[in-house]
Amino acid sequence: MSKDSRPGGRSARVRAAVHRATVELVQESGADKVTIPAVARRAGVNPSSVYRRWGTTAALLADVAAQQHEEGAPELLGDLRGDLERTAVWTLADLTRPGGVAFFRAEVAPDVDDRRAGLSECLRRVSGRFRIALEAAAERGEKTPSLEQVLDRVVAPIYFRVVFSIPETDEDYARALVGELCDRG
Amino acid sequence: MSKDSRPGGRSARVRAAVHRATVELVQESGADKVTIPAVARRAGVNPSSVYRRWGTTAALLADVAAQQHEEGAPELLGDLRGDLERTAVWTLADLTRPGGVAFFRAEVAPDVDDRRAGLSECLRRVSGRFRIALEAAAERGEKTPSLEQVLDRVVAPIYFRVVFSIPETDEDYARALVGELCDRG
Numbered sequence: 001m002s003k004d005s006r007p008g009g010r011s012a013r014v015r016a017a018v019h020r021a022t023v024e025l026v027q028e029s030g031a032d033k034v035t036i037p038a039v040a041r042r043a044g045v046n047p048s049s050v051y052r053r054w055g056t057t058a059a060l061l062a063d064v065a066a067q068q069h070e071e072g073a074p075e076l077l078g079d080l081r082g083d084l085e086r087t088a089v090w091t092l093a094d095l096t097r098p099g100g101v102a103f104f105r106a107e108v109a110p111d112v113d114d115r116r117a118g119l120s121e122c123l124r125r126v127s128g129r130f131r132i133a134l135e136a137a138a139e140r141g142e143k144t145p146s147l148e149q150v151l152d153r154v155v156a157p158i159y160f161r162v163v164f165s166i167p168e169t170d171e172d173y174a175r176a177l178v179g180e181l182c183d184r185g
Numbered sequence: 186m187s188k189d190s191r192p193g194g195r196s197a198r199v200r201a202a203v204h205r206a207t208v209e210l211v212q213e214s215g216a217d218k219v220t221i222p223a224v225a226r227r228a229g230v231n232p233s234s235v236y237r238r239w240g241t242t243a244a245l246l247a248d249v250a251a252q253q254h255e256e257g258a259p260e261l262l263g264d265l266r267g268d269l270e271r272t273a274v275w276t277l278a279d280l281t282r283p284g285g286v287a288f289f290r291a292e293v294a295p296d297v298d299d300r301r302a303g304l305s306e307c308l309r310r311v312s313g314r315f316r317i318a319l320e321a322a323a324e325r326g327e328k329t330p331s332l333e334q335v336l337d338r339v340v341a342p343i344y345f346r347v348v349f350s351i352p353e354t355d356e357d358y359a360r361a362l363v364g365e366l367c368d369r370g
Contacts, residue, residue, distance in 0.1 A: 166336075
């Protein structure tokens with residue numbers, strides 16, 4: 001590890017400042033208005049450093065979303081239903097926090113050059129935690145739904161309802177989706 | 186009915202030309218790049234006519250999407266499962282035709298002023314045909330799933346999979362979603 005990339009080193013400080021500036025700008029004016037020069041100005045760093053490290057606004061937004069996602073990830077407790085419920089509630093919280101849908105929108109925006117890459121990354125992030133919970137249960141010898149079923153029956157309705165601002169899309173609703181999948185298959 | 190709004194009258198011709206121009210521009214450069222001056226130029230009409238009639242780009246896109254949607258709507262044949270299957274396949278086709286997701290993206294775009302209105306309209310359009318099929322079955326005295334269940338179990342997964350470009354999102358898949366809902370509840 002170079003001196004620059006060690007935690008607390010200059011590189012980590014730049015990354016933190018750039019992430020913070022990005023989150024602020026997304027919350028203030030929406031992810032589609034964020035530009036690298038604006039982020040650099042807000043973070044007090046040279047735009048060329050941001051371009052060198054992240055390349056594009058889409059890549060920067062994806063990196064910020066990935067980190068925010070990881071930070072709040074729930075601990076898995078080894079009970080499949082409870083783990084899926086906690087992960088569903090966390091997915092909902094992730095999407096409904098300020099700027100959450102904005103990040104999603106930025107990733108599905110048609111003018112993002114590396115859209116395919118952004119989408120796979122977004123889908124990987126969305127499905128990753130569910131996959132871990134399912135794999136852990138399968139290792140314990142439990143019968144589990146497939147990841148595809150979890151995406152169709154739990155994740156897709158949460159996204160659909162948040163994007164369309166359908167009322168009563170809350171934690172109870174997220175848990176009920178898991179309950180229905182686990183109880184009725 | 187005024188002379189201008191009768192089918193085949195001047196107003197209808199302007200609407201058809203503006204719709205055609207909008208569809209072409211969406212397919213060429215994406216819904217987020219469409220502007221009223223560009224549409225007017227392509228349609229050979231005065232921009233002020235377009236502003237007067239539709240007001241905003243979002244309203245114009247919503248009108249075009251609504252009409253395209255209506256045109257391809259499947260006939261209901263009076264068999265609930267078949268009607269839901271046909272409507273699901275049509276929803277998928279509507280979303281995957283050239284420009285289909287672009288229209289959806291434009292409607293969920295964060296910088297659309299009347300976003301809430303656009304979303305409700307989009308949701309109304311998406312759910313309208315399913316509602317008709319469910320109401321017809323209920324009138325025949327059949328037991329039906331709720332519209333909410335149809336949105337969660339059929340429409341949401343179709344949208345999710347199209348937006349995230351998940352492979353094998355085809356007619357068989359759309360029909361299987363309906364089958365699972367009808368067979369297992």
